[in-house]
Every structure is written in C-alpha cells, then in structure tokens.
Amino acid sequence: xxxxxxxxxxxxxxxxxxxxxxxxxxxxxxxxxxxxxxxxxxxxxxxxxxxxxxxxxxxxxxxxxxxxxxxxxxxxxxxxxxxxxxxxxxxxxxxxxxxxxxxxxxxxxxxxxxxxxxxxxxxxxxxxxxxxxxxxxxxxxxxxxxxxxxxxxxxxxxxxxxxxxxxxxxxxxxxxxxxxxxxxxxxxxxxxxxxxxxxxxxxxxxxxxxxxxxxxxxxxxxxxxxxxxxxxxxxxxxxxxxxxxxxxxxxxxxxxxxxxxxxxxxxxxxxxxxxxxxxxxxxxxxxxxxxxxxxxxxxxxxxxxxxx
Amino acid sequence: xxxxxxxxxxxxxxxxxxxxxxxxxxxxxxxxxxxxxxxxxxxxxxxxxxxxxxxxxxxxxxxxxxxxxxxxxxxxxxxxxxxxxxxxxxxxxxxxxxxxxxxxxxxxxxxxxxxxxxxxxxxxxxxxxxxxxxxxxxxxxxxxxxxxxxxxxxxxxxxxxxxxxxxxxxxxxxxxxxxxxxxxxxxxxxxxxxxxxxxxxxxxxxxxxxxxxxxxxxxxxxxxxxxxxxxxxxxxxxxxxxxxxxxxxxxxxxxxxxxxxxxxxxxxxxxxxxxxxxxxxxxxxxxxxxxxxxxxxxxxxxxxxxxx
Numbered sequence: 013x014x015x016x017x018x019x020x021x022x023x024x025x026x027x028x029x030x031x032x033x034x035x036x037x038x039x040x041x042x043x044x045x046x047x048x049x050x051x052x053x054x055x056x057x058x059x060x061x062x063x064x065x066x067x068x069x070x071x072x073x074x075x076x077x078x079x080x081x082x083x084x085x086x087x088x089x090x091x092x093x094x095x096x097x098x099x100x101x102x103x104x105x106x107x108x109x110x111x112x113x114x115x116x117x118x119x120x121x122x123x124x125x126x127x128x129x130x131x132x133x134x135x136x137x138x139x140x141x142x143x144x145x146x147x148x149x150x151x152x153x154x155x156x157x158x159x160x161x162x163x164x165x166x167x168x169x170x171x172x173x174x175x176x177x178x179x180x181x182x183x184x185x186x187x188x189x190x191x192x193x194x195x196x197x198x199x200x201x202x203x204x205x206x207x208x209x210x211x212x213x214x215x216x217x218x219x220x221x222x223x224x225x226x227x228x229x230x231x232x233x234x235x236x237x238x239x240x241x242x243x244x245x246x247x248x249x250x251x252x253x254x255x256x257x258x259x260x261x262x263x264x265x266x267x268x269x270x271x272x273x274x275x276x277x278x279x280x281x282x283x284x285x286x287x288x289x290x291x292x293x294x295x296x297x298x299x300x301x302x303x304x305x306x307x308x309x310x311x312x313x314x315x316x317x318x319x320x
Numbered sequence: 321x322x323x324x325x326x327x328x329x330x331x332x333x334x335x336x337x338x339x340x341x342x343x344x345x346x347x348x349x350x351x352x353x354x355x356x357x358x359x360x361x362x363x364x365x366x367x368x369x370x371x372x373x374x375x376x377x378x379x380x381x382x383x384x385x386x387x388x389x390x391x392x393x394x395x396x397x398x399x400x401x402x403x404x405x406x407x408x409x410x411x412x413x414x415x416x417x418x419x420x421x422x423x424x425x426x427x428x429x430x431x432x433x434x435x436x437x438x439x440x441x442x443x444x445x446x447x448x449x450x451x452x453x454x455x456x457x458x459x460x461x462x463x464x465x466x467x468x469x470x471x472x473x474x475x476x477x478x479x480x481x482x483x484x485x486x487x488x489x490x491x492x493x494x495x496x497x498x499x500x501x502x503x504x505x506x507x508x509x510x511x512x513x514x515x516x517x518x519x520x521x522x523x524x525x526x527x528x529x530x531x532x533x534x535x536x537x538x539x540x541x542x543x544x545x546x547x548x549x550x551x552x553x554x555x556x557x558x559x560x561x562x563x564x565x566x567x568x569x570x571x572x573x574x575x576x577x578x579x580x581x582x583x584x585x586x587x588x589x590x591x592x593x594x595x596x597x598x599x600x601x602x603x604x605x606x607x608x609x610x611x612x613x614x615x616x617x618x619x620x621x622x623x624x625x626x627x628x
Binding site for chain 1: 515518519520521522526527530531533534537604606607609610611613614616617618620621622624625
C-alpha cells in the first residue's frame with residue numbers, strides 16, 4: 013500500500029506517521045521543512061506515544077514520486093493562494109484515490125473537476141496537533157477522523173483507509189454522507205473561528221458566555237444552508253454544539269492561532285464557502301454575511317500591516 | 321445669559337468657548353483637568369482663531385453653581401457608566417433649559433424622565449476637535465451644530481442658542497425634527513465607527529473600498545429603524561452618505577481613536593440603542609445585531625486586557 017502525503021505540517025505529519033505505523037509505505041511532499049525532514053524524518057510526540065516517523069521518501073514536489081501511489085492524501089490548508097490541484101497533479105495516476113484531510117465546506121468540487129476519473133475521498137480531522145519545530149509534530153489531544161467518498165457513499169478504499177488508521181490507534185469512521193459531516197463541523201467552526209479573531213483573541217468559553225445568542229444565530233444559519241443543499245442536520249445540533257463547547261476547557265481556535273502568528277486564515281474555506289452556498293441556495297444568511305465581511309476587513313488590515 | 325457646561329473636554333471646551341465669545345456668561349464643570357482649567361482656563365486653537373477661554377467659574381460639581389443657569393449644556397460621552405442625570409442635577413433649576421450636545425440615538429428619554437418639567441434641547445455636533453492636553457483644545461475642522469427641542473419643535477430658547485453660536489462664527493441650524501437628524505447621523509456612525517474598530521484600525525476609505533456592500537446594508541437597516549420610529553429619512557440618504565464618504569480624506573473614526581487610546585467607546589449610544597429600537601419596533605436588523613454583538617465581544621476583551 014503506497015501513500016503520498018502532500019503537505020507535511022501538523023496534520024499531514026501526524027496522519028502520515030499513523031499510516032506508516034500501520035504498515036503503509038508512506039512518502040511525503042514537504043516544502044518549507046524539506047531539509048530537516050529529508051534527513052531525520054518527523055519526530056512525533058503524541059498521546060499514542062513518541063516515535064520517529066521515517067518516510068519512504070521525502071520529496072519537494074509530487075511529480076518526483078515515480079510510480080503513482082494508491083492514495084494521495086492532501087493535508088494543506090485550504091487557501092485561495094494555494095492551487096491544490098496543481099500541488100498533487102504530478103502524483104495522481106489513473107488508479108490513485110485522492111484523499112482530502114482538510115477544513116471547510118464545499119472544498120471537493122475543485123478537485124473533482126481537475127481529476128474527474130479518480131476516486132475522491134473527503135475527510136475531516138478532529139484533532140489538536142501542532143508543528144512545534146521543523147520535523148517535530150506534537151499531537152496534544154483527540155485525533156478522530158471521518159472519511160467518506162465524495163459526493164457520498166463508502167467504497168472499499170475508504171474502508172481500507174479507516175482500518176489502517178484504526179490499527180494505528182485512532183478512531184476513523186466511514187461516513188455515508190461526508191458532505192453532511194462537513195456542514196456539521198461547520199456549525200461549530202463558522203461562529204467560533206471568526207469570533208475568536210474579531211473579538212481580539214477571546215477563548216471559546218468567553219465568546220459563549222457573553223454572546224451565546226450570536227453564536228446560536230450563526231449556527232442556525234449554517235443548518236439552514238446545509239438543509240438547502242440537501243444535507244439536513246439533526247434538530248438538536250445547535251444545542252449539542254453549545255452544550256459541548258460549555259464542557260470544553262477555554263480554547264483558542266485554529267483561526268485565532270493562525271491570526272496571532274500572522275499566518276493566512278481559512279476564512280474562505282470555512283466562512284466564505286458557507287456564505288456563497290447560502291446565497292446560491294437563496295437562503296438568508298445575514299449574520300454569517302456580516303461576520304464574513306468583517307473577516308475580510310480584518311484580513312485586509314492584516315495584509316496592510318504586513319506590507320509596512 | 322448664564323450657561324453651565326458639564327463635561328469640559330474637546331466638545332464642551334470648544335462650544336463653551338464659542339458661547340463665551342458670543343457674550344454669554346459661561347461656567348464649566350470640569351473633573352479630570354480641574355486644576356489646570358481653574359487656574360488658566362482653556363486655550364483654544366481653532367480654524368476660527370486662537371484665544372484663551374476664561375470661564376466665569378470652574379466647578380468640580382454642578383451643585384456648586386449657586387444660582388441656576390439659563391442653560392445647562394451636557395457634553396460628556398454617553399456611556400453606561402456615566403449617570404448623566406446625576407451629573408447635572410445640582411444645577412438644574414425650574415427655569416433651566418437642558419441642552420445635550422452628545423452622540424447617539426434615543427439618548428434623550430433618560431434625561432426627560434429625570435427632569436420632566438424642564439425644557440430639553442437636543443443637539444448634534446459635526447466637528448473635528450480634540451483635547452490635546454489639560455486645558456488645551458484643538459478645533460481642527462468643521463463645527464456645525466444642529467439643535468432642536470425634544471421630542472420636536474423649535475422654541476425661542478433654541479433660536480437664542482443658535483444665534484449665539486452663529487455670532488461666534490459657526491453654523492447652528494434649528495431643527496424641527498432633531499430626532500430624525502440623530503437617525504440621519506447614525507446612518508454614517510453605525511457602520512463606520514464599529515467597522516473601524518472591528519477591522520483592526522482601518523480608515524473609512526479602506527472600509528468603503530473593500531466592503532461597501534456591508535456598509536450599505538447597515539445603513540439601510542438604520543433607515544428602516546428610523547422610519548419605524550416615525551422619522552423616515554429621505555430615499556437617497558444612503559447613496560449620499562456613501563458619496564460623501566468617498567470624497568472625504570482617509571478618516572479615523574472617533575470610536576477607533578477611543579479604542580486605540582484604551583478609552584471606553586460609545587457603543588451603546590450609537591449601536592446598542594439603534595439595535596434596541598429596531599427590536600422594539602420589530603424590524604429585522606441582523607447586520608446591526610451582529611456588529612453590535614461583535615463590539616460587545618471586543619469591549620469584553622479590552623476590559624480583560626486592561627485588568628491584566
């Protein structure tokens with residue numbers, strides 16, 4: 013079983029290491045940390061143990077892979093400035109399954125259009141992991157995956173992948189409707205990620221305790237969009253998200269961590285795509301629209317600052 | 321003609337100086353800068369000239385005024401933590417007219433309830449003025465006033481006040497419907513003030529060039545509220561505000577200046593009161609609601625920062 017991970021950051025490094033642990037032959041495409049990772053591999057510090065992940069090969073570009081792998085697993089952030097299809101193109105053969113372990117909603121179609129003949133597997137990671145230094149990944153908590161074929165269904169290659177991850181020690185669920193699962197995750201992400209940035213850096217607990225009503229309105233709008241796109245969520249999804257967040261320790265969202273580090277944020281994948289889906293389906297999403305517009309202003313200001 | 325100015329900051333210092341210039345006997349209630357102002361008065365640097373404004377008396381509290389003045393002019397910021405009625409109470413006699421030169425919408429009722437027998441004059445200042453040091457006020461541009469009785473009409477004391485200001489060199493318009501004028505000013509304030517803060521410090525020009533659509537939606541909602549409260553604005557008010565803003569030089573809003581200086585912001589007077597009016601009149605104001613909730617989050621974060 014040959015796997016190529018594209019984007020060997022916190023997510024790609026961690027899940028790649030798990031697949032290798034499970035016996036797959038895992039190579040990495042690694043850009044910024046190439047030198048360190050090519051020499052030493054990736055040191056994994058995890059709730060599952062500590063080990064050195066030594067990839068079969070470390071490449072600068074997907075095209076260097078030689079024989080096409082069984083799976084190409086794309087683990088980059090989803091950003092307008094990243095051409096995801098171009099990143100994987102050189103490694104995708106006629107029998108390669110493309111796997112996305114990425115954030116956001118409606119992020120699959122761009123890839124499906126570029127590779128119409130390939131099997132496409134869409135995946136969600138519920139994980140707290142970070143790249144602490146070049147070649148070092150710290151898996152702090154959680155780790156569950158949801159995987160399913162896009163636009164729907166669970167084929168044999170999804171099952172194989174789930175089994176590999178399970179044998180490495182994490183829960184990997186095969187989902188009949190992975191698109192609905194993306195919308196369900198968006199119910200939490202669409203309010204908390206941007207609100208943590210726009211508030212100037214508040215924890216999820218502070219956001220919830222002071223502006224629960226806005227959080228709920230944003231969540232309800234995501235549910236409305238999901239239903240309009242043919243993926244209705246369960247009626248109690250908002251209440252459950254609120255209750256679960258109340259139980260969490262004070263948490264800094266990934267978008268806030270990116271913002272504070274001056275890194276680009278997944279505003280378009282998480283929020284922009286949701287708003288555009290709402291507009292396309294002609295459901296009113298005024299609260300999401302407002303938060304999205306404010307995030308675009310905040311990004312604009314961040315870019316201006318960076319240029320100074 | 322005896323006038324007592326309560327709140328001798330940039331606004332109170334400037335308009336008090338103008339009334340003194342016009343021949344009124346003007347005293348000041350001055351808290352933070354008492355020592356300097358009591359000794360030297362206020363130095364005015366203005367487009368109308370430079371002069372030293374020497375008040376008839378400088379008081380620490382309104383109750384020290386002795387004989388009740390003809391006008392008590394309240395020029396503080398409108399903040400939840402400021403009890404405006406208590407600030408002026410000691411100086412308001414049976415024949416005193418109360419004048420508000422303050423920001424916001426629906427800020428009069430609280431005063432009218434506290435002083436039901438007194439004439440109430442509501443006023444709007446279109447002015448760029450700042451307190452550059454204790455006892456120093458810099459009037460940079462504009463200066464027009466709009467004054468009218470609350471809830472409506474123009475009585476003789478409004479006319480007298482307008483004449484005084486006019487004779488001092490600024491335009492003072494007597495307004496039959498000052499409440500509508502407040503809503504008209506809010507059309508500009510409700511988007512640009514909070515957006516400048518939530519964007520992380522953008523100028524009005526940047527906000528308008530990148531998110532005109534959100535600005536328009538917020539403006540339209542203010543118009544809807546104004547109409548629902550019985551003060552319909554002219555149909556082209558949004559277009560005119562957009563066009564006028566486009567002609568302005570890049571401008572930092574007063575709320576942004578307050579925020580950057582760590583001072584409390586007039587979020588409730590400008591935005592909170594508008595949202596509450598919309599909810600009371602049962603008109604949908606989702607964009608304003610969202611921006612208001614985000615401002616409350618930003619304020620909460622600012623307070624937490626200040627406590628550290």
